[in-house]
Amino acid sequence: MIRIEFAPADLLRLRFAHSPMAEVVASCLALRSRSARLVPASWRARAEPLLRDLTTLRPLVPGPTGYVPDFLTPAPPITRPTLEQELRVVAATPFDRAAAEVERAWAGHRAPPEVERFSIDPAGALAVTVREIRRYFSAAIAPSWPRLRALAEGELTRRGLLAAERGPRALLTDLHPRLDWDGGALRLAYDKDGEFGLDGHPLTLLPTGFTGPHVYTMTDTPSGRALWYAPGGHGRLWDPPVPVEPPEALAALLGPTRAAVLVLLARPSSTGEVAAALRLAPATASHHLTTLRDAGLVTGERDGRRLRYRRTGLGEQLVGEDRAPLDRSM
Structure with a gap:
């Protein structure tokens, strides 16, 4: 069980956003997963060969330790960032931070040259990573982007209405089957144990269509604290459109x-x-x-x-x- 402790003021700093980079990384994790239920076979068949060709991005999501470098998913300061806005943040990652996080992802394992480049030529490695992300997003994510954005927009609207009707604590109620709000902490049902507070930092909640049954957290990074979860209705993400019949x-x-x-x-x-x-x-x-x-x-x-x-x-x-x-x- 992981507990995220909330001070009284933390609820006022709670934010929701939809992040293109969160969708990129979550989709890569879904492709690397052995579960066939996370994404439809048609999408996997299109995206999997592409990911195999991305020699810098692929070994980072995740690395052999299971860790994904946090600089790839900066906590967005606005609700609806574009991919290019987030890529500018990724490209501006301090070189020592990028190298340290990539080293953590490969700790105890022999890294390929593309990964080693982060310690030798971090500027060049970051530039290649940004190009590969842009290529991957264009081919694998962009065709589904209207659906992903719509799913997140529906979640943002619902949460806003809940907060207006019931107060800010309702923002954390029934977020996800793995998440439980006890009035003072957000509890995440996972195998590992941990407890941390926000220490005055805002927590950004990121409804992410490709997350599936998982919940991902960033608990202590320079770019902020964030939690990714699948929004309500994500199981219908790939359903074909239905005719519009107004009441x-x-x-x-x-x-x-x-x-x-x-x-x-x-x-x-x-x-x-x-x-x-x-x-x-x-x-x-x-x-x-x-x-x-x-x-x-x-x-x-x-x-x-x-x-x-x-x-x-x-x-x-x-x-x-x-x-x-x-x-x-x-």
Whole structure:
């Protein structure tokens, strides 16, 4: 059992974010795992050969000690960082820290030349690592990124509503089957034992689609304290999309097309994605999104070059969807 002790002020510093680098590392761990249930076979078949070709990234996630260098997953200071924002942080890792963490990952084992390079030429090794991450993300993660982001957005929305209704302690309630909040500490059910406090540092909670049944922690790093967990509904991450059927009452209130747009935004989507899903002209989709935004039912946020729309708390309440519990089968 691992216990993360909370002082009274720690709850006020609690943050949620969705990290591209957390998804990268968690997906690599899923590929290295022997469990066939973590990712679908079709995705594994596409991503596994790619990972084998990444001669610097692959031996680090994880190293033979089971440790993944923490500099690969900086705790994000904002809620929705882009991959490029996080890669700038990875690239700026102090050389001595990068070398020390890579050495820890390979302690007691003979490292390949690509790993040894971190102690000889850390600048060059970091540059190669960043290039490989960008290549891996583009081929393995980017096609699934809208789903991953939507899953995390749903979790952030639910947690925000819980905090508004029940207070900040509700942020830590029923996060994950392995996590238990006893009112003063977050307890993680794992084989090893440990106890630590946050010592004035914020704890960043990272809903991560590729985490599966696991919970990962960073408890004492220069980039902050973080905990990765699978958000509610992660078992449906790879399900095919279903037709959008708005409730009759909602369709009567907003009109059938506008109601369908609001229902569709259970997963944040761009104007083009809404148009394609509902077979609308882009101008028509844009008009409906603007109307819903002006009514306070959706909000638009930048995700890289795209503007994605998601439901606000008011929009969530208006749709009135039942929230499915966390799928514990994975």
